[in-house]
Amino acid sequence: MTHDTSSFDTWLDGQQLIVAVGPGGVGKTTSAAALGAYAASRGKKTLVLTIDPARRLASALGLDGLSDAVKVVPALPALSAAMLDTKSSYDDLMRRITTAEHADRILENPAYRAFSKTMSQSHAYVAMERLHYVTRKEREDDAPTYDLVVLDTPPTSSALDILDAPGRLARFLDERIVEWFLATEGPSARAVKLLGRALGSSTVEEIVKFFQALADLREGFASRAQETIALLREETTAFVLVTAPRTTTLAAAKTLHEELSSREINVDAIFFNRAFVPEPGTFLPVHAPEEGGDELAAALRTVRAEVYGQNAHAIGEMKKFVTRASSQNGAWLLPERDADVRDVDELKGLMGSVVPLTAV
């Protein structure tokens, strides 16, 4: 017997973009991939953009190897997946938005290389650019379009970076610092010269060239940022908060929920991953150890009572959580598996076993 997933399916069918956010290590990447596999098995052409998937999961998605190019999952052709790798995504971005000659100049620029590898928010930014690219309605290339895109995110704070990234880069490009570097006369030009003496003029020249190239692209960055911000607030975009049913993790999830709210982002659904999921129709009584039997029977009763006690406690915690951190389309339990997810069928099966919290 399985639980009824029809309301979950209806919700999923209405989404075009799902962003999985949550504290570290709770199963965001697994849930994102499982959502993708489940949606694809329901006939939606789906793309999962993952970040740093566990090795088994990467191979389940056909993503072995280092490239971050989009690949069709052989075992489920409606599903495609890509890993987001900051450096190569940046290079692709530069190639998409500039002429070949311009792109070569930027890609070879040492300041650009350092920037694309190390800028703390660059990952978030490039994830947004990638999202903008794969969800675009009008395309001038022949890259495929998708019914659903599922975006995985790095742990908590970076998930918020992703929300803030488009606006931040647009602001950065507008800020004085760029102009300061680009001035050809006046005090800042003199300062740049001085800086050149300190750092070596070729280093400073590279930096100036890099800012010059960015400044030329300013308008494009700004308009894509606007479109991405709008996309994240579309009716068909859903934020899914993934968490584990443990007290400390729930506290981190609560903070994240508040930070999303303060950015006027509603959480659409909450996934309690690695939860104990009872069989349909059963309840979770905390059995009082029965009397009688031998020593072994008594020991088993004690263990059972303890496990039931822990599960009942976890369910209580989850129910308390949803009274304080609401979601528009319910809270769902994803069962704990004995081992890592190894293939697409297991991924599909994981999402197919969701249970509404209201059922336990």
Ligand SMILES: Nc1ncnc2c1ncn2[C@@H]1O[C@H](COP(=O)(O)OP(=O)(O)OP(=O)(O)O)[C@@H](O)[C@H]1O
């Ligand atoms: N329902 C589950 N049952 C059993 N194992 C699971 C389940 N969900 C996730 N795992 C395992 O837990 C580990 C962490 O999962 P995952 O990488 O998806 O978490 P994450 O939230 O993306 O982590 P990070 O914040 O580091 O990106 C993996 O080894 C994964 O296989």
Ligand SMILES: [Mg+2]
């Ligand atoms: Mg992850």
